[in-house]
Amino acid sequence: MIIYDTHFNANEWFIMISLCFGFVCVAFFPKRFPRQVAAVFLMCGVYSGFFFDHSLSVEPISFYDVNDISKFQLMDFLSYFMYAPFSYFFFYAYDRLQLKPSYIPLYILVWSLASVGIEWLAVLFGVFHYQHGYQLAYSLPIYLLVQSCWVALYHGLKNRSFL
Template sequence: MKLWEDFGGNELFLLLTAAAAYLVYFLLIRRPDKLAKQIRILSLLWGMSIGILYDFTIGGGRTDFYKINDLNNYEVTDVLYYLLFAPFGYFFFYFYEKMKIGKKTFIIYVLVWALSGVFFQWVLTAAGIITLQKEYRIAHSFPIFLLTQTLTGVYIQVLKSKEQLSAGE
């Protein structure tokens, strides 16, 4: 793993984005309506694991549809990129609970998050953090985000049937 090939705009953008995401995360967990500690940890791990899973399957290996940062090899800033998935896992869980997503609002919630994921991927591509390869298009990510967000929502419903998600209730 290299420190970095060239510390430039994409690494700076990634640092600032990660700092902003974690700032929002830390502000949310200070609120009285925060998620329970075990759910908070689970949501962070879920977000990071899903991101790494897709990056190691469709973003690397035999498919290799995109590369992260400057190289197809790993750099230290790639770790920052992977850590960026964690707070978004928490945001998905947190707003799912706070907005009281149910059967009538589930599809809209999932669609908004899937579209947000595509938009964020577009931003990361424009910033030079993600480089698409092998005729892969950002639009190809929409069904992947849709599937992922749907499975995450179903997972939250299973969790809710077994335990309380919020710490403040």
């Protein structure tokens, strides 16, 4: 077990402020989706964060640790909910913009680059600790894949008249 820190400091504050700010924004933005669909869009972020963190940060080769120690903690669990408002606003903006199909790849690229930027901030605040040669740039293809799946989900829900 690796211990990076033993105090409540920058990484925990980053998570708590991100959670509060994100969910306050979701609460105060005009409602755009039915409640059940909004919940699905919020959970897309939570699930994606959980899936990839547990795919990339577990033994036998853990490419990064989350927060203060290499073992799973409560703050690690809370960190997954930071992704919820991000995914919600991805869908919110996508629905609002009503992009032509030729602009969808650019939309996904912009959001993926923004995701890398936010991850970079999280690294600076000590939320993520890369190891075994993992680099921030390796996250870009993951975000591209995830957000492409989100666009497919959006269109699947729209085609089935859930939106």
